[in-house]
Amino acid sequence: MYFHALIPFKPVNPKTRLSCILSQEEREAFARTMLNDVIASVLRSGCSATLLCTHPFSHEDALIAVRNESLNEAINWALGQFRCPALIIMADLPLVTAGDIQRLIRTEKDMAIVPGRGGGTNIIFLKNPRCFRADFYGASFLDHMAIAEECGFSVDIIDSFRMSTDIDEKEDLVEILIHGKGRRSREFLESSGFTLAIDEKGRVGVQRNAHKETL
Numbered sequence: 001m002y003f004h005a006l007i008p009f010k011p012v013n014p015k016t017r018l019s020c021i022l023s024q025e026e027r028e029a030f031a032r033t034m035l036n037d038v039i040a041s042v043l044r045s046g047c048s049a050t051l052l053c054t055h056p057f058s059h060e061d062a063l064i065a066v067r068n069e070s071l072n073e074a075i076n077w078a079l080g081q082f083r084c085p086a087l088i089i090m091a092d093l094p095l096v097t098a099g100d101i102q103r104l105i106r107t108e109k110d111m112a113i114v115p116g117r118g119g120g121t122n123i124i125f126l127k128n129p130r131c132f133r134a135d136f137y138g139a140s141f142l143d144h145m146a147i148a149e150e151c152g153f154s155v156d157i158i159d160s161f162r163m164s165t166d167i168d169e170k171e172d173l174v175e176i177l178i179h180g181k182g183r184r185s186r187e188f189l190e191s192s193g194f195t196l197a198i199d200e201k202g203r204v205g206v207q208r209n210a211h212k213e214t215l
Contacts, residue, residue, distance in 0.1 A: 003085035005042045005049045006078050011057045017168050033188045037094040044098035075134040086129035094185035095162040110153035114163040115141045173206045
């Protein structure tokens with residue numbers, strides 16, 4: 001089955017909740033690195049990729065559409081252009097694999113969805129994307145389930161650690177350092193001086209060696 005991946009991406013001043021440990025320049029480089037991990041898995045799954053960017057950007061392995069509008073408006077504009085099944089996947093899922101994506105597209109349902117933490121949505125696969133509308137932010141998982149019901153879609157809810165692990169907070173970096181072997185995102189963090197740290201209560205976090213240089 002041929003399908004197309006739509007990846008929203010903010011190349012300028014992304015991941016502001018990581019400002020406590022990364023400068024703007026570092027956050028932009030880290031966001032590009034996570035994006036590269038996502039695109040690599042998308043391509044290995046047999047999918048082509050289009051980036052929905054908030055600012056001009058280029059990538060050798062993806063088409064680019066720059067949209068000066070909200071995330072939902074940009075996604076819904078893109079879905080209206082599709083004549084084939086579509087995958088909406090966030091750019092901050094560096095642990096996702098090609099096998100994970102293939103698991104989604106093999107669904108027998110009209111739609112497959114991967115919940116994010118805190119009520120969000122990380123990935124949606126749509127066999128008929130022109131009948132759907134995106135409604136990200138807030139409790140978007142519940143919103144997308146309601147929209148699927150309005151469309152009459154059968155839905156496959158995918159429970160996956162790798163696909164549900166989006167990177168927004170400092171604490172999220174733990175998952176890349178532990179589970180991201182072979183990923184460019186992990187290489188970036190390690191070369192930037194990040195290591196695992198265990199506090200007095202036995203909780204795992206990250207620390208940064210100030211003497212290391214960022215990629």
